[in-house]
Amino acid sequence: MKYVVILGDGMADYKIEKLGNKTPLQVAKKPNMDFIAKNGICGMLKTIPDGFEPGSDVANLSILGYDVKKCYTGRAPIEAASMGINLKDDDVAFRCNFITEENEILKDYSAGHITNEEGRILINLLNEKLSDKLKEINGKFYAGVSYRNIFVCNVKNINPKNIVCVPPHNIIGQKIEKNLIIAKNNKEENFVKILNNIMLKSLEILEESEINTKRKKEGKNLANMIWLWGQGKKPEIQLFKEKYGLNGAVISAGDLIKGIGKLTGMDVINVEGATGLWNTNYDGKADACINALKDHDFVYVHVEATDEAGHAGDLNLKILCIENLDRMIGKILREIKENKIAAKIAVLPDHPTPINIKTHTSDPVPFAIYNGNKNDNVEKFDEEECKKGKYVENFMEILLE
Numbered sequence: 454m455k456y457v458v459i460l461g462d463g464m465a466d467y468k469i470e471k472l473g474n475k476t477p478l479q480v481a482k483k484p485n486m487d488f489i490a491k492n493g494i495c496g497m498l499k500t501i502p503d504g505f506e507p508g509s510d511v512a513n514l515s516i517l518g519y520d521v522k523k524c525y526t527g528r529a530p531i532e533a534a535s536m537g538i539n540l541k542d543d544d545v546a547f548r549c550n551f552i553t554e555e556n557e558i559l560k561d562y563s564a565g566h567i568t569n570e571e572g573r574i575l576i577n578l579l580n581e582k583l584s585d586k587l588k589e590i591n592g593k594f595y596a597g598v599s600y601r602n603i604f605v606c607n608v609k610n611i612n613p614k615n616i617v618c619v620p621p622h623n624i625i626g627q628k629i630e631k632n633l634i635i636a637k638n639n640k641e642e643n644f645v646k647i648l649n650n651i652m653l654k655s656l657e658i659l660e661e662s663e664i665n666t667k668r669k670k671e672g673k674n675l676a677n678m679i680w681l682w683g684q685g686k687k688p689e690i691q692l693f694k695e696k697y698g699l700n701g702a703v704i705s706a707g708d709l710i711k712g713i714g715k716l717t718g719m720d721v722i723n724v725e726g727a728t729g730l731w732n733t734n735y736d737g738k739a740d741a742c743i744n745a746l747k748d749h750d751f752v753y754v755h756v757e758a759t760d761e762a763g764h765a766g767d768l769n770l771k772i773l774c775i776e777n778l779d780r781m782i783g784k785i786l787r788e789i790k791e792n793k794i795a796a797k798i799a800v801l802p803d804h805p806t807p808i809n810i811k812t813h814t815s816d817p818v819p820f821a822i823y824n825g826n827k828n829d830n831v832e833k834f835d836e837e838e839c840k841k842g843k844y845v846e847n848f849m850e851i852l853l854e
C-alpha cells in the first residue's frame with residue numbers, strides 16, 4: 454500500500470456571516486475532496502497538543518506522528534535544516550521575517566511578499582552594516598524564500614526557551630515597541646537586549662536601502678525591518694523510515710515542510726514554480742507526487758496558498774485556493790486510478806487560519822482518508838460534516854491501519 458497525504462495549510466475556518474454562516478470549505482466547489490470524504494474514513498483531528506502555539510511546524514510534526522513535547526525545539530531550526538544550515542549544538546536559530554513597519558506599527562508580516570532577489574540583497578546589507586553588533590553574539594543572517602530568512606547566533610549558556618518572541622503574523626496593526634523580545638531569566642537579559650537592538654537598528658539600515666526607495670515609488674509595502682521569532686536549538690527527530698518502515702518524500706514550496714522532510718530523512722522534492730502563494734504550480738505538484746510514488750511509499754504534498762489567503766483575510770481568494778487545491782487532488786486521483794496504484798489518499802489542513810481573525814487557531818481540523826470504502830455517514834469534506842466521523846489524536850495510526 455502507498456500513501457499520499459495532501460495538506461492544505463490553514464484551510465479550515467469558522468462559519469462566516471457573509472457566506473450565510475458557512476465556512477469557505479462548505480462553500481467552495483471541491484468534488485474531489487468530497488469524493489475522498491464520501492469513500493473513506495473521516496473525522497476531526499487534534500493537531501496542536503495542549504500547551505503549544507498553533508504553528509504549522511507543531512501541527513505538521515504531530516500529523517506525521519511525532520511527539521512534539523519530546524522533539525520540538527522551535528520553528529527556525531527546522532527551516533534552517535531545509536536551507537542546508539548545519540546548526541552546531543549550542544547554536545540558536547531564529548526565523549527572521551522581513552516586515553513592513555509604518556508609524557511604529559507592524560503593518561505587514563511579509564513585507565509585501567518581497568522577492569527572493571530583493572531579500573538576498575537586503576540580507577547581505579544587514580550582515581555588512583550590523584557586523585559589529587553581530588560579533589557580540591556570533592550572529593549571521595541567511596537569506597531564504599521571499600520574506601522568510603534565518604538568523605543564527607551562538608552565545609554560551611543561553612536557553613532559547615527562556616526568551617519570548619512573538620510571531621509577527623499575530624501582531625499585525627500593533628505597536629512594535631510593545632512586542633519586542635522579552636527575557637524570562639536574568640541570564641538571558643543581555644542577549645535579549647542585543648537582539649532587540651539588532652531589530653530596531655535594522656529599521657534604520659533597511660529604510661534607506663535602494664530596494665525600499667524603489668518599492669516606495671512603486672507603492673509596494675516596504676521591507677524596512679526584520680522580526681526575530683521561532684527560536685530554538687537543533688532538534689533530535691527519529692527518521693521517518695525507522696519509525697514506519699516507509700520510504701517518504703515531501704513536496705512543498707515552504708522551508709518549514711522541507712525542513713521537516715530533511716530532519717526526518719524523507720526525500721525533499723522541489724517543484725519548479727511552487728511559490729507558496731495562490732498562483733503556485735498545482736499541476737507541477739500533482740505530477741511530482743505521481744512521479745514520487747514510483748519509488749516512495751509515502752508522499753506528503755503541502756500547499757501553503759490557503760493559509761496565506763487566511764492571513765490576508767481574503768475570503769474569495771481562500772475559496773479559490775481551496776478549489777485550485779481540489780483540482781490538484783483530482784489530477785492525483787485520476788493518475789493513481791489510471792496507473793492502478795494501490796494507495797490511500799488523505800486530505801486535511803494542519804490548523805485553521807480563519808479569515809475573520811487572520812491567524813492560526815488550535816481547533817481540531819477535518820480529515821478524510823480515501824480507501825475505496827464507505828466507512829461513515831460523512832458525505833462531504835468540511836468542518837461540520839467531518840464531525841460525524843471519528844475524533845482522533847493520532848493521524849498516522851488511522852492512515853496506516
Ligand SMILES: [Zn+2]
Pocket residue numbers: 463509760761764806813
Ligand atoms: Zn500560517
